[in-house]
Structure formats: C-alpha cells, structure tokens
Amino acid sequence: MKILPGLVAIALSLSLAACGKGDGTPKSSGDPITAVAPPAGTTWSDTVNETPDGHFIMGNPQAKLKLAEYASYTCSHCRDFSAEASEEIRALVNTGKMSYELRNYVRDPIDIATALLARCGGKDIFYPLSEQFFANQNAMFAKAQALGDPKYQALMSAPPKQRFGQLAQAVGLVDFAKQRGIAQAQADQCLADTAAAEKLAKGVEAANSQYQLSGTPTFLINDAVVENATTWAVLKAKLKEAGI
Template sequence: MKAFSGIALLALSLTLAACGKSEGGAKPSGESVAAVAPPAGASWSETVAETPEGYYRMGNPSAAVKLVEYGSYTCSHCRDFSTEASEEIRKLVDSGKMSFEFRTYVRDPIDISTALLARCGGKDIYYPLSEQFFTNQNAMFEKAQALGDQRYQALMSAPPAQRFGQLADALGLVEFAQQRGIAADQAKMCLADTASAEKLAKGVETANSQYQISGTPSFLLNGVLVDNAANWAALQPKLKAAGL
C-alpha cells in the first residue's frame, strides 16, 4: 500500500515482518485428545485469563493443545484468518481440548493504536473487540490513505503520550471503540499509556528472538512454530494431526 511508505519509517524502529509468511515446524503427537468439561455455568470460549506475559488466553488453561497466533491488526492475511477461523477456533476451545491466544505482533503505529484500544476493555471483550477491529480494517485503511504522509508525519511528531490517541482519533478508531463499550475517557487513558505501547513493541522483539517470526499470521502449536500455515485451510489439518 503505497500511502503507508511513511509508516514503515516511523514504526518505532521495529523490524517489520511481511504479512502472510510463516516458517518453522510443529510436530504432531498423533494421539487423540479427550474433551474436557468447562466450569459449571460457563463455556471455555468465554473463559479468558491474562497470562504471566500479559497476553489473554481463551479456554482451558490445562488444554492438551495450545494454539498461539502472532497477528497484526494491519495485516490483511490476519483479517482473513479472523474471518475464516474465529468461529471454528471457538468450537475447538469449547471442547476443552485446545486453548487459544492472540498475541499482537505490532508492525506500525496504527497497529499499536488499535492494539491499545483492543486491550482497553479488559480480558472479557478482548476477543470480540479484536475480531471487530479486523472487520473494520478496510475502513481504517481508507481513512489512513486519506490522511496522506504529511498529515501522518505531523501526528507522529506529537509527544508519545498524545501520538497514538491523535492517530486513533484521525482514523475513527476511538469512535469505533466507543460504539462497542469503551468510554471516551477510558480510551484516551489507554492510548496515552506509553508503557503498554513499549511493552507491545518489546513483545515483537521477544517473539523474533524466541521463534524467528518472519510474517503474520504465524502460529505456535504447543510452543513450536508451525510451518506453512498462514490460513485456516493450512492450519486445520495440523490441528487435527495434533489430536483435535
């Protein structure tokens, strides 16, 4: 997308991964996994907890199969995966056989603004809100294109505590979040949280160091990077081979 040339230069010095490339290899166990009943009065897909690393895990914390996605809110392949796979993932999570984590792999300031807002409502709405941000991706891109590089660079020149809030406002993301239950003052506080923004960027560095992430979406299956699985059609057979 040509109009985003300036974004790549101003992405907090992150090494940007290409959207839609994944390398590595997960070894399936070949053994069938037994279903696990959820806690009384709940479903596993509605059971979300914060992990020690600060991510949100959906499902049975002791699930035999643990699926992690490294994804970007500005990646079209990640958007497509969300559309194709979210319902299917919930079904697998509800069986108690699999847990799921979406770990934000931020690639640019728009990504960071969106990620800060997605986390702003806490663990209970993180997954529904993330999916809705993906459905809004095209509209967000249209607003970003309309800004132009000069306006974008002016926004990026603001102090760090104001930068992501101004960008989110310009892209309609604050209004989008407000319509989904995030109060304006709450959104403003989340977008001014530079410590959280730095933590998101640090998470990219950690992922690159531990797993050599080369693109989004990328997947870990029981802690091992999955080879050639950037979409649901490619990932599903590997989950079946893992016992699902």
C-alpha cells in the same frame, strides 16, 4: 524487526514485518485428545485469563493442545484468517481440548494504537473487540490513506502521550471502540499509556528472538512454530494431525 530504544523511535521507525508464513514443526504425539467439560454454567470460549507475560488466553488453562497466533491488526492475511476461522476456533476451544491465544505483533503506529484499544477493556472483551477491529481494517485503511503524508507526519510528531490518541482519532479507531463499550476517557487513558506501547513493541523483539518469526500470521502449536500455515484450511489440518 529491530526495536530501537525509546517510544519516539518505536512510533516513527518501527519497521513493517511481512504478512507471511512461519517455519517449524509442532510438537505433538498426534494421539486423539479427550474433550473436557467446562465448569458448570460456563463455556470454555468465554473463559479468558491473562498470562504472566500479558497475553490473553481463551479456553481450558490445562488444555492438551495450546494454539497461539502472532497477529497484526494491519495485516490483511490476519484479517482474512480472523473472518474465516474465529467461529470454528471458538467451537474447538469449547471442547476443552484446545486453548487459543492471540498475541499482538505490532508492525506500525496504527497497529500499536489498535492493540492499545483492543486491550483497553480487559480480557473479557479482548477477543470480540479484536475480531471487530480486523473486520474494520479496510475502513480504517481508507481513513488512514485520506490523511495524506503531511498530516500523518504531523501526528507522528506529537508528544508521545498524545501521539497514539491523535492517530487513533484520525483514523476512526476511537469512535469505533466507543461504539463497542470503551468510554472516551478510558480510550484516552489507554492510548496515552506509553509504557504499554513500549511493552507491545518489545514483545515483538522478544518473539522474533525466540521463534525467528518471518511474518504474520504465525501460529504455534504447543510452543512450536507451525510450518507454512497462514490459512485456516492448512492450520485446521495441522490441528487434526495434533489430535483435535
């Protein structure tokens, strides 16, 4: 994915990366990992911290196994993975053996708008809100398709600070977020944050450069891309091989 300079180019010309596989081999000894209890009165899956590069990581910050996922809210494979794996991932995170990090890999303007809203409430609701956005994907696509190309192009021609807000409103994302605790004024502010949108898009360029990603979802175990893993069944086997 080539990120062109300027938000206008990003919004209008951001090319679609495939929903597909990554290649690589995770770096792990495969020795069994010992469980680590969370601080008293907490669970690891409710422990979420922001990383220096702006991602949100769930679980034990010192976990021996670090799982990261590059995912797109407009990718059907990512939607299916979220539905199938989220509960089991939380269970593994709760052992303290593994942390989990969802990294936004934005592929199109609707993806950017969704990511801005998912991040709008901060680290404490990012994961449940992300799961709900994935579950809402089909309904969102239906509204997007009903717009028609002339309406969509008109939305994309709006000034940068209005573009993602108008798009998110048109495809039902703002109302969806409001029903889950994001106030209208808060949503408006997040969707008008052109610097945040630029950062999301440039993060894709950085990820492609570092990991040579070929599509979404792509998974990393201890910072190495996992080969041919796009489903939970395959990834779970890889995690077991890594010591979970």
